[in-house]
């Protein structure tokens with residue numbers, strides 16, 4: 001007989017995807033944050049000489065964004081949702097409260113692009129959609145529309161996680177378009193090909209995440225797929241009018 005422990009372990013194994021997500025978040029934060037905690041613009045990974053508001057907006061969005069990313073991964077974890085609904089509620093409130101300043105500050109930084117108009121438009125769309133999805137998710141839960149809430153929050157998190165995905169896509173774009181950088185060649189941040197690679201990465205990072213979120217939202221769970229397949233077979237099976245029995249040979 002199956003014990004509660006084995007059922008619990010099986011459920012956790014099914015939720016394996018949350019662990020790489022959490023690991024990627026932690027690695028991103030541990031490697032990205034130290035440059036900004038000292039509030040020294042010279043330490044920033046990206047150039048900061050873009051007007052007086054850029055750096056304050058950048059660090060605001062990084063600090064709030066870090067809290068938000070940690071809460072986001074906890075929100076997605078089904079085990080925590082099911083077993084500790086109070087924790088889910090509080091991390092959810094923190095997610096929304098930190099998402100607003102993160103998104104608004106990102107909307108400001110997006111207007112000072114280092115890589116030109118394409119990056120500006122890509123990041124502005126990202127910030128606006130992220131704010132929109134988060135607010136929709138919050139409204140849905142206040143109105144007790146739980147299915148809508150889950151769907152909007154998947155989309156919101158997909159947008160938030162794009163900063164982590166950007167580390168991967170940034171590398172891919174550089175390898176594709178300016179492979180010389182990998183062998184130590186010095187390209188200034190002004191270099192147009194490098195700027196195009198950065199802009200491409202800004203777009204790909206959130207578009208791919210959003211597509212994955214839409215796939216998760218719209219795919220049918222395996223049980224529902226099996227049920228609809230067997231309903232289809234039942235409908236297609238010819239039944240003898242007189243006996244009421246199937247005329248197909250047994251498989």
Ligand code: HEM
Pocket residue numbers: 032033045046047058061062063065066068069102103106107109110111112113114115123124126127130159160161163
């Ligand atoms: C959700 C929408 C977000 C948008 C629209 C956004 C937008 C931006 C923009 C425009 C920049 C400046 C890039 C440049 O022009 O050089 C930036 C940098 C940065 N953002 Fe975000 N961001 C978002 C979310 C996040 C989150 C959740 C974090 C988590 C901590 C984050 C962390 C950073 C970091 C660390 C930088 C500095 C550059 C780097 O180290 O890669 N962002 N972001």
